[in-house]
Amino acid sequence: MSAPIAWTPARAAEIILSLKHLDGACLPILRAIQAEFGHVPPEAVAMVADALNLSRAEVHGTFSFYHDLRAEPAGRTVVKLCRAEACQAMGGDALAERAMRKIGVDWHGTTADGRVTLEPAFCLGLCSTAPAAMVGERVVGRLDETTLGRLLDAAP
Amino acid sequence: MTNLFIPRDSAAVAVGAEEIAATAARRRGVTVIRTGSRGLHWLEPLIEVETPAGRVAYGPVGADDITAVLDAAIAGGAPHRLRIGKPEDHPFLKRQTRLTFSRCGIIDPLSWSDYVAHGGGKGLTRARAIGADATIAEITASGLRGRGGAGFPAGIKWKTTRDAKGDNKYIVCNADEGDSGTFADRMLMEGDPFALIEGMAIAALAVGATKGFIYIRSEYPLAIAVMREALGIARARNLLDGCDIEIRVGAGSYVCGEETALLESLEGKRGQVRAKPPLPAHAGLFGRPTVVNNVLTLATAPVILADGGAAYAKHGAAKSRGTMPIQLAGNLKHGGLFEAPFGLTLGELVTDIGGGTASGRPVRAVQVGGPLGAYFPPALFDTPFDYEAFAAKDGLIGHGGIVVFDDTVDMARQARFAMEFCAIESCGKCTPCRIGSVRGKETIDRIIAGENVAANIALVEDLCATMKAGSLCALGGFVPYPVLSAIRHFREDFEP
Ligand SMILES: Cc1cc2nc3c(=O)[nH]c(=O)nc-3n(C[C@H](O)[C@H](O)[C@H](O)COP(=O)(O)O)c2cc1C
Numbered sequence: 001m002s003a004p005i006a007w008t009p010a011r012a013a014e015i016i017l018s019l020k021h022l023d024g025a026c027l028p029i030l031r032a033i034q035a036e037f038g039h040v041p042p043e044a045v046a047m048v049a050d051a052l053n054l055s056r057a058e059v060h061g062t063f064s065f066y067h068d069l070r071a072e073p074a075g076r077t078v079v080k081l082c083r084a085e086a087c088q089a090m091g092g093d094a095l096a097e098r099a100m101r102k103i104g105v106d107w108h109g110t111t112a113d114g115r116v117t118l119e120p121a122f123c124l125g126l127c128s129t130a131p132a133a134m135v136g137e138r139v140v141g142r143l144d145e146t147t148l149g150r151l152l153d154a155a156p
Numbered sequence: 157m158t159n160l161f162i163p164r165d166s167a168a169v170a171v172g173a174e175e176i177a178a179t180a181a182r183r184r185g186v187t188v189i190r191t192g193s194r195g196l197h198w199l200e201p202l203i204e205v206e207t208p209a210g211r212v213a214y215g216p217v218g219a220d221d222i223t224a225v226l227d228a229a230i231a232g233g234a235p236h237r238l239r240i241g242k243p244e245d246h247p248f249l250k251r252q253t254r255l256t257f258s259r260c261g262i263i264d265p266l267s268w269s270d271y272v273a274h275g276g277g278k279g280l281t282r283a284r285a286i287g288a289d290a291t292i293a294e295i296t297a298s299g300l301r302g303r304g305g306a307g308f309p310a311g312i313k314w315k316t317t318r319d320a321k322g323d324n325k326y327i328v329c330n331a332d333e334g335d336s337g338t339f340a341d342r343m344l345m346e347g348d349p350f351a352l353i354e355g356m357a358i359a360a361l362a363v364g365a366t367k368g369f370i371y372i373r374s375e376y377p378l379a380i381a382v383m384r385e386a387l388g389i390a391r392a393r394n395l396l397d398g399c400d401i402e403i404r405v406g407a408g409s410y411v412c413g414e415e416t417a418l419l420e421s422l423e424g425k426r427g428q429v430r431a432k433p434p435l436p437a438h439a440g441l442f443g444r445p446t447v448v449n450n451v452l453t454l455a456t457a458p459v460i461l462a463d464g465g466a467a468y469a470k471h472g473a474a475k476s477r478g479t480m481p482i483q484l485a486g487n488l489k490h491g492g493l494f495e496a497p498f499g500l501t502l503g504e505l506v507t508d509i510g511g512g513t514a515s516g517r518p519v520r521a522v523q524v525g526g527p528l529g530a531y532f533p534p535a536l537f538d539t540p541f542d543y544e545a546f547a548a549k550d551g552l553i554g555h556g557g558i559v560v561f562d563d564t565v566d567m568a569r570q571a572r573f574a575m576e577f578c579a580i581e582s583c584g585k586c587t588p589c590r591i592g593s594v595r596g597k598e599t600i601d602r603i604i605a606g607e608n609v610a611a612n613i614a615l616v617e618d619l620c621a622t623m624k625a626g627s628l629c630a631l632g633g634f635v636p637y638p639v640l641s642a643i644r645h646f647r648e649d650f651e652p
């Protein structure tokens with residue numbers, strides 16, 4: 001995944017135009033906007049509503065439902081740590097606590113220097129190589145405090 | 157020229173397969189072929205070399221072992237500490253019956269000729285030859301039940317959709333795979349994507365659908381990439397028979413795996429559960445008759461059509477016919493994918509095949525069927541793995557995930573987590589699920605704090621009865637399974 005670019009309504013309009021022909025286009029467009037800009041600003045919600053002939057409330061309703069979509073930019077690297085059962089069985093909870101202490105944030109928090117945002121995930125499909133995480137789009141398994149610490153330190 | 161097979165499955169990539177592939181690609185005289193995973197995940201990264209006597213495997217290949225293992229492999233499968241020998245002779249694979257996963261880990265997932273050389277395409281060819289009604293009859297005869305969790309007979313669903321009137325119809329593949337402890341859908345999409353495409357083409361032919369969607373969760377970027385590429389190849393080869401397939405990506409919502417929430421999400425809306433009726437088979441996506449099936453259900457259709465429903469139905473136990481790709485996860489020595497006919501006992505799966513815990517401590521609890529599945533104590537290890545046998549023990553097999561915990565687990569915390577998860581993921585449409593889960597979590601917190609324990613346990617049991625009876629879907633309706641099983645089998649963890 002390439003780094004998000006700064007928000008411009010013109011680029012957002014291009015994205016909307018390229019996807020609005022899809023059936024049920026709202027979610028694919030919101031996802032594409034977030035992929036491009038790293039977040040979905042309120043202005044984008046309004047643009048999507050206009051383009052799809054929906055009310056802003058409807059588009060906002062879709063936007064606000066999904067955990068992946070965010071109104072504010074995240075840190076440069078989003079780290080998704082798995083909190084689900086198979087990872088719990090391999091010490092995932094303790095690992096998450098140590099990670100939070102190390103970078104000084106809680107779930108959904110971003111470090112003061114804007115490097116890392118920590119998000120919970122509920123299973124990454126890596127349950128046989130637990131505990132697992134995603135760093136950006138990179139999947140990592142069999143994590144321990146050392147390897148996770150190294151990944152957090154290496155985040156740009 | 158030496159052929160090296162290195163998985164590009166997420167579980168292998170997560171533990172270092174990319175580094176091995178990159179190093180191997182720099183060796184002279186070596187062709188690197190990326191495959192799916194064989195499913196022996198404790199041995200990942202597991203690499204294989206082609207020799208005159210067949211493939212020879214090595215694993216788990218850690219970062220420090222890469223050079224030496226590559227040397228041994230390229231020397232014709234020479235000895236090394238990590239040499240496993242022929243993968244198909246490994247007991248973990250030898251004991252399996254691979255029907256849905258027959259090619260996974262062996263072929264290049266994006267090679268159509270590999271696919272065909274390993275039996276791919278025969279199912280669709282036969283479906284075309286025998287026509288829609290006979291195709292549905294084969295699926296019905298196979299006894300195939302939905303692998304997504306509910307276990308509904310696939311043949312009946314297809315027949316209902318075929319008989320429904322609509323100007324167009326849809327095939328929707330549920331690849332949302334949200335259950336903790338499960339990864340079979342992901343493995344299949346990454347390791348044998350054409351099987352899913354072929355299965356969807358068969359389903360489309362059977363019910364008369366003109367469009368298909370694959371709804372893949374966003375947590376699976378690699379599966380999304382492989383499926384996209386595979387679809388491009390299928391389209392270019394005109395394999396889709398006038399039923400185009402489109403991939404849609406989820407946005408981090410567990411409840412969107414519920415079929416009606418998934419349809420809402422595909423329509424671009426909030427993933428809120430719909431009241432049934434109408435069934436999706438009558439009025440599903442955009443109000444049209446729609447088949448919603450799990451990845452494994454659809455990907456099993458080709459082998460059923462190729463070999464006949466009766467051959468598939470020969471496997472299995474009681475009313476659970478065929479094989480189940482069982483996913484062994486959590487604190488297990490031998491985690492991975494184990495496809496076997498229904499009927500093995502839970503104890504065989506956890507102890508013999510899974511090898512007991514990875515930590516070496518005693519097994520204390522096993523959660524079967526995802527976050528909405530019951531926790532089983534070792535005392536119930538004689539339960540055979542089939543739909544009805546698990547239901548009889550107040551559990552479910554769901555999508556086939558088995559998550560093992562050792563004796564350090566605190567079952568009151570697991571019960572609390574089940575409620576917390578339900579509260580986070582509730583779609584909010586019905587009160588028992590939305591409010592009940594929050595109250596449930598708070599009440600379990602009080603139990604953990606030692607407040608009025610007996611009365612609060614009774615309160616949780618009461619609340620579970622309400623959620624079970626009054627929730628719109630199985631999120632709120634099934635969260636009582638993990639909670640009540642934890643209280644019932646591990647009551648000591650709730651008492652001060
Ligand atoms: C909360 C919830 C989550 C679900 N998640 C999934 C899922 O991720 N994948 C899936 O195939 N089925 C899931 N299901 C089951 C589906 O509703 C549905 O039964 C299934 O997709 C039908 O396909 P099948 O008959 O092939 O299993 C879920 C159900 C519920 C209640």
Ligand code: FES
Nearest residue numbers: 082087124126127
């Ligand atoms: S439970 Fe953590 S990856 Fe599945």
